[in-house]
Amino acid sequence: MLLTTLFSLPTAMALDVADDGRLLVLYDGTGTRQINEVAPDGTWRALTDLGDTCRGAQFVPGSSQVIVEHDAGGNERGQLSLLDLKDAGLPVLAPLVHDAEYIHHLVAVRAGRVLYTTNRRNGVDFDLIAHDLATGSESVLYDSGGWVMAVDPSPDDKWVVLSKASSPANSMQLLLLDTSSRAITELTAEDAQNDQGPVAWLPDSSAFLVSGDAGRDRKALRRYDVADGTWSDFLADDARDLAGWPAPDGQHLLVAVLDDGEVSLALHHLEDGSLIAPLGLPTGGCAALMIATPNPVWSPDGSFAAITYNSPVTPPTVFRFVPGGELTAIRPPEMPDVPAELRYPESMRVPSFDGEQVPVFVFRPTSTELGSTVVHVHGGPEGAALRMWNPIVAALAGDGHTVVVPNVRGSAGYGKRWYSLDDRELRLDSVKDLAAINAWLPTIGADSSRAALWGGSYGGYMVLAGVAFQPDLWAAGVDLVGMASLVTFLENTSDYRRAMREREYGYLATDREFLESASPLSRVDDIRAPLFVIHGANDPRVPLSEAEQITDALTKRGVPCRLLVYPDEGHGLAKLTNRLDAYPQAFSFLREHLA
Template sequence: MRRSGTPGTAIAEARLRGQAVGPAPGPVACEDEPVLTTLFSLPSTTALDVNDEGALLVLYDGSGTRQVHHVAPDGTWRALTALDDTVRGARFVPESSKVVVEHDDGGSELGQLSLLDLDEPGLPTLTPLVHDPEYVHHLVDAKPGRVLFTTNRRNGTDFDLVAHDLGSDRDMALYDGGGWVMGVAPSPDDKWVVLSLASAPANSIQLLLVDTGTRSVTELTPYDAHNDQAAVSWLPDSTGFLVSTNADRDRMALRRYDLGDRAWNDVLVDDSRDLAGWASPNGEDLLVGVLHDGEVSLALHRLDDGSEVAPVGLPPGGCAGLLMLTPDPHWSPDGSFAAITYSSPVCPPTVFRYVPASGELLAVRPPEMPEPPAQLTHPESLLVPSFDGEQVPVFVFRPTGPDLGTTIVHVHGGPEGAAMRNWVPVVSALAADGHTVVVPNVRGSAGYGKRWYSLDDRELRLDSVKDLAAIHAWLPTIGSDPKRSALWGGSYGGYMVLAGLAFQPELWAAGVDIVGIASLVTFLENTSDYRRAMREREYGYLATDREFLESASPLNRVDDIRAPLFVIHGANDPRVPLSETEQVSDALTKRGVPCQVLVYDDEGHGLAKLKNKLDAYPKALTFLRDHLVS
């Protein structure tokens, strides 16, 4: 499990006082704080499940944390949980009044499973189902009389697929062959399960087929192949399944695997865009998602031949599910409608109810859900020439408040993640505060093909940092002053912030690092055991690549950092331990470089709670004004 070093001196003292590390914020404050508060406070809805009656389970964060709500077919809302911490998922248990809920403690990501009864009046009681606070239990699905989940409780590293019998309260392992099981797709007849397993190359997934009766395992794709796989969707008769895959090609195509002849066949292919599909239980319809330049559009197709019927009428310029970057659609059991989670730069995540027969599309919102501010805008899409002739895709958000003449480069996490055309309130807040915001998909990002997301693997790590320098040099072409530019990023984006400040100290005027990696070596040594095996595939192996890992670590160049830094970290982060922030903070504090640190004892990998966002982000924006506005 997570091992963290002794808290850094400056951070430990600050936490005792409940203060930030570093100089006190200056007198300049965000001029439009009501707009910022509105942006961070806008609630969202996310679809989780649909039952036979057409009721929905929805995550809604109107209380300040994501909680499960039941939405009846007539549109009546009912809160099912009211926990101090965020809920991670929930499923109806078919043929019962039960709902199984996954939740954790303080952002630890150590999911625990509990049951509630919809027949209980008021707020139902959560009854522990699978609890062991030392390990992860991730809810996969619920079948009549049993719950499927994955867990690393056998050895702390490998994930097993387990079926929990609700009658006998016993567990049975359906798969315990080792590795990180990242996705599970049970067949409708419950005889088969497709597992998505992290495989040997970086950013690659192996597909396994498990017979739930005999527990025999069939390899559907090679372990050592450089293939990504996503969005497994079974055909309603359980004779095969659809999957989004880039096997033998650069882009994700929609392919079909048939159990009868054990053969793969292409369903839909587009050499310039990524595709995925979700089959309807009625055997007639297929929702197809198309990802292009950060936008995910949906269209209705025929399941038998893949031909397009009609586009789903969602607003353009947003995202509606694809490649695990946004939530997948959920079909109702009879296929009469689909619950789709959609978001865009001007629309927080919102559940829509789509009826294929009529084309009807209705937003599923509680009555009190407010509308976003009118001044929100969609970005421009541009390309930035980099050091080696590659073109870096970027989204540019122009200031929606009084223009400060400053620029923030907002780098996504991952590294195999992506900046999408979805709801990112921090970006909107930065634009509302008067900054130009450049959101890049540097090399290593998903959504632009296998070749692009492989260009930062292992020894190519610092080439993605060079993309930041190229963006800095390009800023005058959009009317921005490079001398008044800063970096902002979370997780791997936090690594990019620290790397930019350390390897390009003459370029950046400030940085905001959220749960970022300071040293690739100490990160790999101290991250959770179950994450280390996968992350070494991406960054390099401690046993054989230590010299390179040291050379690519911002901490080894910390003496070159001269720009002020603002850092946010959750004390319970299982991915990037707090010790990463402690190391860089102590080093900068000793040199007198301004470094403000906020540590939240009830958070994990980033900020999930509204009260903490409303505390941290306005302070971060004030920090940027202090150091960028003359």
């Protein structure tokens, strides 16, 4: 089965580079993402073999040690452990920062110390902590509240940029922390609608670059100079989003350009931003994510960069790029061939109810065409459907479905105006985009009466909202960890997430009536489409109760539905064994109900 073949293809993502050129890579050849080391000669060595997924790792400079972040059963409560590469065979993980009730997120490793964020003070706010590796002592660098989502220390360790979720939806406030005095400077306003990140310091610590849309619709590469406290545009493109990563040698800059779901990379001069040359990676894919990790990682001396590239026909693969030199794929010891039938999508626009144009990617069937369609909705809601490796989408096309992958209003990557069109009381406008897509299907030769919805997380909410608010349009739905009720979701999600998600959906204290009206559960009596639901028992974002209440209600009404619960998973399916159990059943469900 094509689905099994695609999910069994291993993926690799670059995490860190040591002084001598060794790489840390997140590799899932064993069925879960584990930490591997790749030597300069290309030799691979497994460093972890946990039953659960590793979340990240960094070298400790000047030592043989590596810091690893990992969780248990997908609960996202990261714990930090230390391993020593001097150990023969598989190194033993030694606990470094462990408290299973709270989250500890690895953000930076310096010689002799580790920086991490944690919500252990009150379960909501994230503090920045420095942990001394020699003594085990810790000092608090920041504890002024909020969800600190990214931390970027300057190369000289005098400054730290904190990226904190701010009050408007899809927005980030930048703070500058003086590590000596602990003084904090607000670089952007807390109430301004600015999406910002990633942050990258210049090698001399005089300034940093950040991808941000302050005062504009698209993300420019902006520069902040520490000495005079001024902002300036370094590189800007009114039609596309930009991000950049300076090389530690002060000579080069990697610039990413996001354009209609594709992310290309080019080498520029750091001094003035002028273009040197594109990197030469295949077109039609993503050489950086910009809205998530991983992103390019420079070696400490700037002699090369480790880049994670993927596309609809290429699983995530690490490339070694030498400025002015070669671009080499770093492949794992065993890498099966990718099936030849995979195809790139067509990019189209769908007119919606109010004249807006919804960007969609259309994957044509690569086997005998069934005449059916699956609309695959991304999570977020501020996420985006990119031109990335997606075994589910490829396998659906291989099963004979036309697959439409939309970036409904509220999606990132198409400007500030577009990602703001679903905020709070505009929530159901994004659901109306689904109806517009259904009505548009005949223009591409698809049967709108044989169309199903598939989505995870916020995409799962969109599946449930589609079958609830548009019961005449959809023949079936596959919901993975979606929200059935915005009210119960906000009431029962993790405390730290509620504080941020109310910005996007509405506040329980003031917007309960609207939240109820926008909840699929409020229209459950209208649902007629068969539903297939997948959920992890340890989900810290969308509690299992969301899946249980929608399937219980449908079962009582006699609507065909099925719920699969995995006790060792969280917000999605991370383990290959569970994917190979759940997704073939979901595919059979679609074949049955779209026949």
